[in-house]
Amino acid sequence: MNAFGSIKPNARPFYQKHSSEELLQALRRMYLIRRFEEGAEEAYMRGLIHGTMHLSIGQEASAVGATMALRRSDYITSTHRGHGHCIGKGADPKLMFAEFFGKEEGYCRGRGGSMHIADVASGNLGANGIVGGGLPIAVGAALAIRKKKRDDVAVCFFGDGASNEGAFHESLNMASLWKLPVIFVCENNKYGMSVSTERSMAVANVADRAAAYKMPGIIVDGNSIADVAEAVAEAAARARRGDGPSLVECKTYRTRGHSRSDRNRYRSKEEIEDWKARDPIPRFEAELRAYGVAGEAALTAIRESAEAEIAAAIEFARNGTDPNPADLIRDVHSPRAA
Amino acid sequence: MNAFGSIKPNARPFYQKHSSEELLQALRRMYLIRRFEEGAEEAYMRGLIHGTMHLSIGQEASAVGATMALRRSDYITSTHRGHGHCIGKGADPKLMFAEFFGKEEGYCRGRGGSMHIADVASGNLGANGIVGGGLPIAVGAALAIRKKKRDDVAVCFFGDGASNEGAFHESLNMASLWKLPVIFVCENNKYGMSVSTERSMAVANVADRAAAYKMPGIIVDGNSIADVAEAVAEAAARARRGDGPSLVECKTYRTRGHSRSDRNRYRSKEEIEDWKARDPIPRFEAELRAYGVAGEAALTAIRESAEAEIAAAIEFARNGTDPNPADLIRDVHSPRAA
Amino acid sequence: MTVRELTYAQAIQEALAQAMDADPDVFLMGEDIGVYGGAFQVTGDLVQRYGEERVMDAPISELGQAGVAVGAALAGCKPVLEFQFSDFATLAMEQIVNQAAKLRFMLGGKVNVPLVMRLPAGSGTGAAAQHSQSLEAWFAHVPGLKVVQPSTPADAKGMLLAAIDDPDPVMVFEHKLLYKMKGEVPEHPYRVPIGKAHVAREGRHVTVVATAIMVHRALEAADTLATEGIEAEVIDLRSLRPIDTDTIVRSVQKTTRLACVYEGVKSLGIGAEISARIAESEAFDYLDAPIMRLGGAEAPIPYNPTLEKAAVPQVPDIVTGLRNLVSGRI
Amino acid sequence: MTVRELTYAQAIQEALAQAMDADPDVFLMGEDIGVYGGAFQVTGDLVQRYGEERVMDAPISELGQAGVAVGAALAGCKPVLEFQFSDFATLAMEQIVNQAAKLRFMLGGKVNVPLVMRLPAGSGTGAAAQHSQSLEAWFAHVPGLKVVQPSTPADAKGMLLAAIDDPDPVMVFEHKLLYKMKGEVPEHPYRVPIGKAHVAREGRHVTVVATAIMVHRALEAADTLATEGIEAEVIDLRSLRPIDTDTIVRSVQKTTRLACVYEGVKSLGIGAEISARIAESEAFDYLDAPIMRLGGAEAPIPYNPTLEKAAVPQVPDIVTGLRNLVSGRI
């Protein structure tokens, strides 16, 4: 239920299952991600942020759709392109920006930057600078869940490129062998940096590899939040029941370059424009309108509130505290350790 | 044709295709392997050899069957359980024993021992102490073959346990992606050391993983030399034609323990006896008799000549030259290197 | 306090059992550590006592195993991971070095990775170049890791228990030739602190810093030298990261001479770091002779037993080396 | 002999092109080295000139790539493998260390592995702990490998060509901050021998052994100190395995003081080995002061730019360190 009206009975499960609040919160998160990254990009171009960053603009549906199925106590492991996962799982953009600006208030107290943002309190075990690095870590988190007899799950985000790492093979095999509660969510955006899946994989789909681990391999439209959320919800239910892991492949696209240094030589303008036309945010908005969840005013309000939150977050971050070089080695070891 | 008679026309392709000489040479190699390993085992028990060794007794059909399809200029990469592959590819047991005894005459001048025997002249790029270590090396050798426009192939031997290494995934993906002339020959002997395939793999067969690399995955009776040889010959023909790699899984069994320290706690006596009854050597002999390739006298002559060769090889090795400790670092770098 | 003789392997097994008894979050993972009992029979029959959930045989997937252990540690468990041979850690360097060692730091101190890795190391078993390495110096170069090398059954137990208590990742290098060595081991669970060297023998003419099996070879060499009137002080380094520099500095100020004896390759082995620490310390001015290093040869470990022995310091090498060092003939 | 100004990256590219021109067996492999031109634009448009068969984009499979390169090298090719960041070599340690480095030895000298690996390394780009490591000391600990760290465009070209000529595996560490540095580079293909240090500046008061970008920082520090009457001799180590000990010994015998400046973590970094070599050499008796090491902090590289700078030696640190060393205040 929401101010605008009740959800139409012919709507797909996603719209039946989630309350209007949840659906609008999801849209808001997609906007937060989009504006967060646009803000980060601008700050970078103005020289306020150093290092590199990997933007997921165009991929917000998979990040938010996959995390909608999760509880706060569920885990995720994320990637170098992890802002969306982080916000999806419930992190505060203020503290993410503080991290970008290298401040003590940041999630990693300025030590990690974009590639290492983590918010363990909301179950995010961290972005990762190593392609495939999070794969076995997610399996380990799921093992701990089982050992502690919790009914939580671990969602492991990874890219098409990462699926060519040996870590992928070892992780999926162990997860399935031990029937652990993991959902492997592949964000297949067609490229690992500049190399297309055709040029890096012997099979057409990452999901084609799932059978080698006796695991369901589901392909969804990664730009449809409903598609992603339904598939991950089902995989999560399966995992919570003790029936083991699944692989969900979200076909999507990053409309920005791989990182700041990308000159887009490996793909055509047409391809980029083509995918821009399939932007997951307007698409979700159209569905929300069509299913009667929200009208134009409500959508505008959400957009504006997300924009305001991001603007405030940047302001907060810019005024944060710079780390003291004298604290350089403080966090190498735990205080009570030898 | 042979002294005993001509091959029956109803025989399977293996018997049609190979000359009697070739078939008897294959049997002789199986005997050489068996006696080589029995001799090595005895020498070890008598304290003449140190270190460890991994015997392939019971697996001779896959070693000889797979290498029968090959030319001398084809490559193989082998494993820690590699004596059979080595003899199959044409190595001289004399120089292998010399290696076991740590002598300068040995294939590795006594530096490598059982786990590193290689005979590059006959195309054997080496046994390997690292499980899965030879997988990408074989792919690289195949890449070199292609670059040099040769029509040779590379056969990569590996175990069921090795197929759980990330190297397996990366190697099969690259080989298939680049359509390289490799044949991945898995000797599935049910165990990786003490851990059965049921306890280490999410799927039942290693060949079930081939589809994930768009590669044929063929399962054969690994204790039937004809089965193995026919499958590998077909895969080799495919590879030479430029149609890419194949995976051939040979179901077999090692009747000895994993290595010298094995107490066989993870399997039953019955299982071992069961497989001993399927010994590939008498089985091949029975077929040779049945198809009219050789009679009892010929078989006995082969067995005795193999035994004599092994006895002479041990004698040769025992009388070899001990390396001089002053030469310790001689082979670290090539002489002409910096 | 009961004290019995145990082998080094038994002492480790006892530590593992006591840690599992004390803390349900502790579990073991590795290759063939279950019914096989471990390649070196360290876990023995623990699987019978604690079950397959706590003594987990894993597929041959070293990188994956290490990552699983990291993830389980992040999520509140205390994994003890056995590498079957330390050489196979080469497959898991990514997870050990990029993840386990750095996660706490990269996350601004917000997480712990209470992970223990056990690694059988060293030569002397005829297993050749890929099963005989001494790679501990690599890990001693990595901030975020702790690296220990116990040389006695008592230390093997006490340092392993300290490692399991530790909130940060600890790598325990166990020398394969020590597994059958016997020594007195107290029965109760006790801790030997990480980061403290041990003066295994006092002496006044030369300080010998040794690790793992070299401690025993150095002690044997010291016995021989004592008959010649040369009193060597033998320090068992025990911990390679952090290093107990103070104990070594104090000893060198007394003896004025230093030798480092270790099995790893000489160049950039642990002796390089010990030497450099003393050469930059307040002990420098006390030095009456160059600092000697007796380390592994600049070669992989060969198979042939005679060559294999020649590749790492043996007792006569140490005797000769120390004798020359003390008499100024180097 | 034509000499032009090229950047360090251009010099490497020229070496790659000349090597491919000269020898059809040379080929390049790595991630995004084709149409993308390499993460640091080192390969640039080589794929347009030499085609995809010789400039091969590979899947993100570092262990596999290294193994493929080893196999191709064994079978007669000369692969030049680019790791996108040296940090990712952690995934390929097995093939680099157990196979490439040891195969010749394990096989009794019967094979060569003519494999070159290029590894962008070092901090200063804000890429944080998993993209900023200086791991070269690990490889300098491994017999069978050669490890070089060119510090100028001219050396980058000449040492890479020498590496490609070499019948054994060579690892070339390239500092990311140097890629855009310009310098004079002869046009013809020439070789700078592996294993020879270079005296980048002569001086008589203190010897400074530096590597990679630290060579330039040490030279800058030496300029400052010269205005105070302190003449530092700066040695560019260039090769970490083998090490040109003689050049350093001779210099220390002249200056009587030694400092090592390097970016890798201080403990067990290359400075430890240099220090230990001098402390055990005939130069020991010439030393008038402790041996100083200025190395990376005992921490992963942090993201925040101020912390990041604090984590590795900067010019003022070197100036202060050398001044104190010369004046006896350390």
Ligand SMILES: Cc1ncc(C[n+]2csc(CCOP(=O)(O)OP(=O)(O)O)c2C)c(N)n1
């Ligand atoms: C082990 C490793 N290899 C290479 C890289 C460099 N790198 C960073 S992201 C990337 C592409 C990853 O592709 P994919 O997994 O598809 O994720 P995407 O960037 O498309 O989101 C590469 C090659 C890395 N960070 N880690």
Ligand SMILES: Cc1ncc(C[n+]2csc(CCOP(=O)(O)OP(=O)(O)O)c2C)c(N)n1
């Ligand atoms: C990377 C690596 N991990 C573990 C080992 C120890 N190990 C040697 S053989 C072996 C079992 C290998 O199983 P499989 O591949 O099935 O070959 P099999 O021994 O059955 O012939 C193990 C675990 C090793 N040598 N290398």
Ligand SMILES: [Mg+2]
């Ligand atoms: Mg991608």
Ligand SMILES: [Mg+2]
């Ligand atoms: Mg097996």
